[in-house]
Amino acid sequence: MEIRYTAEHEWVAxxxxxxxxxxxxxxxxxxxxxxxxxxxxxxxxxxxxxxxxVVESVKAASDIYAPLTGRVVEVNPxxxxxxxxxxxxxxxxxxxxxxxxxxxxxxxxxxxxxxYGKLAT
Amino acid sequence: MTAGPTHLPLHAWHxxxxxxxxxxxxxxxxxxxxxxxxxxxxxTRAAAGLFDVSHMGQIMVRAxxxxxxxxxxxxxxxxxxxxxxxxxxxxxxxxxxxESGGVRDDLMIANLGDCWYLVVNAAATAADVxxxxxxxxxxxxxxxxxxxxxxxxxxxxxxxALSALMPAVAxxxxxxxxxxxxxxxxxxxxxxxxxxxxxxxxxxxxxxxEDIAERLLRHPSVQLIGLxxxxxxxxxxxxxxxxxxxxxxxxxxxxxxxxxxxSVRRTGGSRPGGFPGAxxxxxxxxxxxxxxxxxxxxxGRPVREGAVLFADPTSDAAIGRVTSGTYGPSAExxxxxxxxxxxxxxxxxxxxxxxxxxxxxxxxxxxPFVPHRYHR
Numbered sequence: 318m319e320i321r322y323t324a325e326h327e328w329v330a331x332x333x334x335x336x337x338x339x340x341x342x343x344x345x346x347x348x349x350x351x352x353x354x355x356x357x358x359x360x361x362x363x364x365x366x367x368x369x370x371v372v373e374s375v376k377a378a379s380d381i382y383a384p385l386t387g388r389v390v391e392v393n394p395x396x397x398x399x400x401x402x403x404x405x406x407x408x409x410x411x412x413x414x415x416x417x418x419x420x421x422x423x424x425x426x427x428x429x430x431x432x433y434g435k436l437a438t
Numbered sequence: 439m440t441a442g443p444t445h446l447p448l449h450a451w452h453x454x455x456x457x458x459x460x461x462x463x464x465x466x467x468x469x470x471x472x473x474x475x476x477x478x479x480x481x482t483r484a485a486a487g488l489f490d491v492s493h494m495g496q497i498m499v500r501a502x503x504x505x506x507x508x509x510x511x512x513x514x515x516x517x518x519x520x521x522x523x524x525x526x527x528x529x530x531x532x533x534x535x536x537e538s539g540g541v542r543d544d545l546m547i548a549n550l551g552d553c554w555y556l557v558v559n560a561a562a563t564a565a566d567v568x569x570x571x572x573x574x575x576x577x578x579x580x581x582x583x584x585x586x587x588x589x590x591x592x593x594x595x596x597x598x599a600l601s602a603l604m605p606a607v608a609x610x611x612x613x614x615x616x617x618x619x620x621x622x623x624x625x626x627x628x629x630x631x632x633x634x635x636x637x638x639x640x641x642x643x644x645x646x647x648e649d650i651a652e653r654l655l656r657h658p659s660v661q662l663i664g665l666x667x668x669x670x671x672x673x674x675x676x677x678x679x680x681x682x683x684x685x686x687x688x689x690x691x692x693x694x695x696x697x698x699x700x701s702v703r704r705t706g707g708s709r710p711g712g713f714p715g716a717x718x719x720x721x722x723x724x725x726x727x728x729x730x731x732x733x734x735x736x737x738g739r740p741v742r743e744g745a746v747l748f749a750d751p752t753s754d755a756a757i758g759r760v761t762s763g764t765y766g767p768s769a770e771x772x773x774x775x776x777x778x779x780x781x782x783x784x785x786x787x788x789x790x791x792x793x794x795x796x797x798x799x800x801x802x803x804x805x806p807f808v809p810h811r812y813h814r
Contacts (some may be wrong), residue, residue: 321718326794349666351541353767371794373740374667375475375765378794434747 320408321407321424322433323384327410328426329430336385339412340372340403343437349374351400354379356414363387363416363424372403372415385423387416442466444770445646446492447587448651462665464558465493470664476746479767482633483803483808484596487663488654492587492590495563496641497556500568500579509554509578513547516573518690518713520700529615529628530697533690534566535587539715539722540686541693542569548615548628555615555626556749557588557639559680587647592637594811595659600627600638603653607638612658612812629813632668634701634806636813672765673773676733676805682743683761683775689715691722691776693731699723704769729758730783736772736791736798740765745791747776747800757782760791769807778802 319321319331328338345351353373363369363383370381392414396402403411418424428436443466446452453459457468468490470478481487499509501509510521517532524530533541541561548555558566563582570580601608604618607627613775615628623643631637642650654660669679678684684693695716699706705720713719734741740763747758763774774791789803 350469350474354768355739361619371739373477373765375670375767376469378740378742 320357321427321429322338323382323427324436325343325382325384327381327384329384329417331424334418334421335415336387336418337412337415338381338384340407341382341433341437342407345407345411347406348372348379349376351403353415354396354400357389359389359392361389368397369394372400373426382411382425383416385416385418387419389414390417391415420429442495445650446490447692448490448492451648451651452490453546453660457662457664465560467493468662470666471662473661475664475666475766477671478661478663479670481661482593482663482667483635484593485635485659485661486591486599486657487667488651488660489590489592489663489668490587490651491639491649491668492644493560494588495556495558495560495566496550496583496588496631497558497567497570498581498583499554499556499574500552500578500581502577502579506552509574512548512574512577513554514703514709515712516570517547518699518703518719519547520702521547521554522709523700523702524549525551527614527616529555529613529630533624533684533695533698534569535690535713535715535719537714538598538686539689539718541680541684541688541690542686543565544680544684546630548626550615550617550626551621555641561681561763576694577578582717583641585644586641587644589640589642589647589651589654590631590634590637591660592631592635592653592663594636594660595657596635596637597813598799599654599657600640602657604648606784610638612636612814618767620650632675632677633671634808634810635671636811664671670767671763672763672809673762673775673804675810676768676775676807678731679762683735686730689719689722690728690730691719692727696723710750727780729777729779731761731775731777732783733803733807734760734763734774734776734789734791734800735769735803735807736774737774739793740772740776740794741791741798741800745774745776745793747778748790748792748797749782751790751797751799754794757789764809775802775805
């Protein structure tokens with residue numbers, strides 16, 4: 318599985334044409350303890366860069382963006398029930414949603430780990 | 439101005455304890471520590487939290503002629519509260535009003551026996567000092583105690599933690615204040631705070647602050663708590679944050695602070711009015727107000743400061759605005775406060791807030807959201 322990143326501090330795990338999306342460990346640390354997660358509707362189509370959901374900590378609200386164009390095929394309801402899961406396991410059990418990639422050419426615009434590492438400091 | 443934020447006397451100590459420092463009202467403040475806002479909030483309500491609130495202004499007002507009560511009379515020209523009736527060793531919440539009855543700042547006024555000790559908001563400190571000097575010049579000296587730190591210990595174990603260092607504080611009650619000798623210096627300690635919990639605020643010489651903070655932190659119940667949790671704690675307690683829930687265009691009556699205006703300062707009292715905006719405020723006390731600060735509860739997502747309020751899910755006519763809002767960790771849900779027309783202020787009224795284009799349902803609710811636990 319290939320993991321890429323966005324400048325908006327999201328991670329994208331690619332497996333065949335399915336992208337799993339979440340926020341990075343850096344993002345959850347900056348946001349602090351999450352208290353609310355809103356995810357996109359399964360079946361909705363998102364353009365790259367479109368607002369897909371919201372994560373909120375005690376302190377602030379932050380939009381989640383679609384890192385790639387595609388259709389939402391699955392969301393992680395456990396994060397809505399227990400927002401703290403995103404803090405405790407941001408790149409595992411705290412994943413947010415999956416999309417079926419609509420335009421594979423967009424993938425190369427995502428950041429690799431080295432490029433993202435420079436942003437997340 | 440290119441100068442960065444002012445550092446607290448304990449700045450390096452906070453950094454060493456893992457604080458995330460951010461600028462607030464011109465000060466670099468600890469927003470949270472490694473425990474995080476949620477954990478810090480809950481810890482304060484369950485045990486005891488130690489807060490550094492040295493950014494707040496500490497002001498000493500003394501009568502020039504040595505007539506302590508005359509200084510109280512002068513202060514009453516600036517606040518709608520009973521200062522002359524405040525006994526030595528007691529403090530009281532007050533507001534500085536403007537000519538239209540709005541709130542310049544909110545503060546605590548303590549009677550230390552030979553001087554009046556005021557604690558004001560950081561953002562308003564310079565303006566408050568200038569305001570006091572302008573109006574009290576000639577009768578009182580106004581001194582900003584900038585060499586003092588202010589620590590707060592809050593929570594059910596606060597008394598246990600502080601009395602381990604200073605046994606005498608255990609005898610104090612809510613809003614008592616006194617001068618205590620510690621290591622050859624004077625500390626002013628009040629049994630008060632801004633979290634809704636029992637607790638104390640300690641004004642200590644800056645040079646002594648680290649030692650006292652360190653000794654308090656050594657108590658097993660005590661954790662360091664940042665400004666983030668301080669905000670969610672005070673909001674759950676229904677307490678106003680000046681510049682947000684209070685301001686120059688809101689009167690204390692609109693802000694539902696009627697309780698802070700004692701009867702002697704009201705129409706028919708022995709010293710009615712005589713403070714800026716008294717005509718507006720006393721008229722509102724008698725005839726009521728057109729809008730009022732209320733508590734709001736939501737389900738689901740937090741509704742935050744600035745959110746516009748509506749009477750129904752579709753109307754375009756704004757009826758008010760949220761002035762503070764967050765997720766209340768102890769209230770276990772979103773809590774907020776805001777101003778609404780008096781017709782929509784009754785408890786149980788359903789309202790809607792616009793949050794990023796979504797209409798979020800809210801219910802006008804009693805405050806505090808979490809019961810106060812003061813030691814009266």
